[in-house]
Amino acid sequence: MDRHLNRREAVAAALLRLAPRLPEFEAGAILDRALASPSLRGAAPETAAWLCLVAYGRHVFTDYDALLDDGYDRDSARHFVLDDLNAALGAWGVRRLISEEETDRETDGEG
Template identity: 70%
Template sequence: MSGRQDGNGINRRAAVAAALQRLAPRLPDFEAEAVVDKALASPGLRRAAPENAAWLALVAFARHTFTDYDDLLEDGYDRDSARHFVLDDLNAVLVDWGARPISEELAEPEESDDR
């Protein structure tokens, strides 16, 4: 969506997309576009390095789209508990996409988790 360029003249969208391809090489194109859109739209990720923005957006996208995370929140679970309960499902999705799994210790809130 955004064609903005950073101070180095590098297109932010292309940089985030390239980082995402390295992080999750088997991520389908449709999901990749959604993750890049999420990274570019998140105020908390605007100044993040492309690799960090891509990773945080990827994890948030997978958590909200492919797990029961939002249902658990609606059922009254706090964020940390909901993250704990969906971690295995989240990691299965990440591994399917060729990304590294995350550990329980790393399953803390990230900037892009606001919907």
């Protein structure tokens, strides 16, 4: 239990550093996702926070899922939502934005 709390605190602190203007309810959802993801259990807190922040922004604040539903492949859908994703990240105070090259090599497993 103590280890879980320490992990939660570490990922929460990383998320706050990455996105200082992220609303509390969004931060809670992202944090829960980071802690529940089996593929991120061994990841550094910064890595887990970043990957979940990007995945959350992509799924919640862009048309990514609709594009996938319309038959676009993952890389194409990521290309078309890049500007909207970066706008969401910027609004949250994120300094590191996603580049086209990063969308091509992402391996977060979170879509």
